[in-house]
Amino acid sequence: MAADIGMPILVVDDYKTMIRIIRNLLKQLGFEDVDEAADGKEALGKLRGKKYGLVISDWNMEPMTGYELLREVRADPSLSRTPFIMVTAESKTENVVAAKKAGVNNYIVKPFNAATLKNKIDSVFTA
Amino acid sequence: MSILENAELENELRKIASYIVTLRREIAVLQANEMHMKKIPAAGQELAAVVNSTEGATNEIMAIAENVLSADASDPAAYKEFVDKEMMALFETCAFQDLTGQRISRVVKTLEHIEARVSRFATYTGVEDDPEYASEQEAVEIARRRELLLHGPSIADDGNTQPMIDKLLATFRNP
Numbered sequence: 410m411a412a413d414i415g416m417p418i419l420v421v422d423d424y425k426t427m428i429r430i431i432r433n434l435l436k437q438l439g440f441e442d443v444d445e446a447a448d449g450k451e452a453l454g455k456l457r458g459k460k461y462g463l464v465i466s467d468w469n470m471e472p473m474t475g476y477e478l479l480r481e482v483r484a485d486p487s488l489s490r491t492p493f494i495m496v497t498a499e500s501k502t503e504n505v506v507a508a509k510k511a512g513v514n515n516y517i518v519k520p521f522n523a524a525t526l527k528n529k530i531d532s533v534f535t536a
Numbered sequence: 537m538s539i540l541e542n543a544e545l546e547n548e549l550r551k552i553a554s555y556i557v558t559l560r561r562e563i564a565v566l567q568a569n570e571m572h573m574k575k576i577p578a579a580g581q582e583l584a585a586v587v588n589s590t591e592g593a594t595n596e597i598m599a600i601a602e603n604v605l606s607a608d609a610s611d612p613a614a615y616k617e618f619v620d621k622e623m624m625a626l627f628e629t630c631a632f633q634d635l636t637g638q639r640i641s642r643v644v645k646t647l648e649h650i651e652a653r654v655s656r657f658a659t660y661t662g663v664e665d666d667p668e669y670a671s672e673q674e675a676v677e678i679a680r681r682r683e684l685l686l687h688g689p690s691i692a693d694d695g696n697t698q699p700m701i702d703k704l705l706a707t708f709r710n711p
Contacts, residue, residue: 426594433602474684500695502704504685509708516705518698519689525698 412534416462417442421452421478422496423470427519431465431496434523438530449473453481456488463530468497468504476508483512492533496521562660566653579646582639593632600626 446452
């Protein structure tokens with residue numbers, strides 16, 4: 410199953426610049442319905458108010474990290490099946506393993522390019 | 537107290553006095569006040585300026601890219617003129633790198649200055665590190681970073697590349 414171009418996507422990052430970069434890359438890939446949140450706590454509020462087809466989240470944020478957001482999402486029965494891609498500068502093995510064990514669908518290390526983002530989104534929806 | 541005990545006591549006091557003199561001299565050489573009042577705040581200001589200028593330049597570059605991507609290309613001549621103008625603006629924006637390079641060099645010099653002074657102080661006073669020491673606030677932050685695996689960007693070979701991460705994830709799919 411290919412990714413639905415019309416699905417709402419939530420991008421979570423505490424750097425406005427990074428959100429703008431991801432939003433532009435998603436737009437180039439055809440995804441126009443993109444919302445944003447500045448940390449895990451704000452993202453969780455948005456996720457509980459609207460059904461998203463995909464979450465793309467940074468790891469290192471205050472007050473709630475992307476890792477905590479992932480665990481909250483997977484622990485909530487109404488959100489637990491939401492595809493979740495981590496996009497982060499955290500590239501240590503223990504981070505990747507912890508994210509995978511917590512239920513992440515894919516993991517992108519910063520800096521990344523449009524091809525990598527497309528490839529990871531595609532693989533989430535074709536897995 | 538015997539004469540011998542008096543002499544030993546006098547000797548000890550002389551050593552202590554000598555150590556205090558050394559300590560006072562080394563504290564003065566450390567220039568802790570200058571570090572605290574001038575050098576560290578100046579380095580902080582330099583880094584804040586670097587963050588601001590890189591953020592500003594990135595936003596300008598993205599705005600140029602967004603303008604070009606959304607431009608009307610139906611008139612090739614007008615479109616070329618517009619793109620040429622935007623590309624010149626892009627080159628101009630990239631000049632930020634020269635300034636940020638100079639600012640970061642100054643911060644590196646400050647760190648080297650502090651390292652030299654602290655290292656000399658530790659050597660002359662014979663002070664040993666207390667590896668367990670952390671302020672209450674630092675201890676909370678250290679515990680949080682450890683629990684939530686907050687390492688930040690890796691340096692050189694410290695972390696995994698995207699292909700290495702893909703390989704690692706694949707081991708979960710096909711154990």
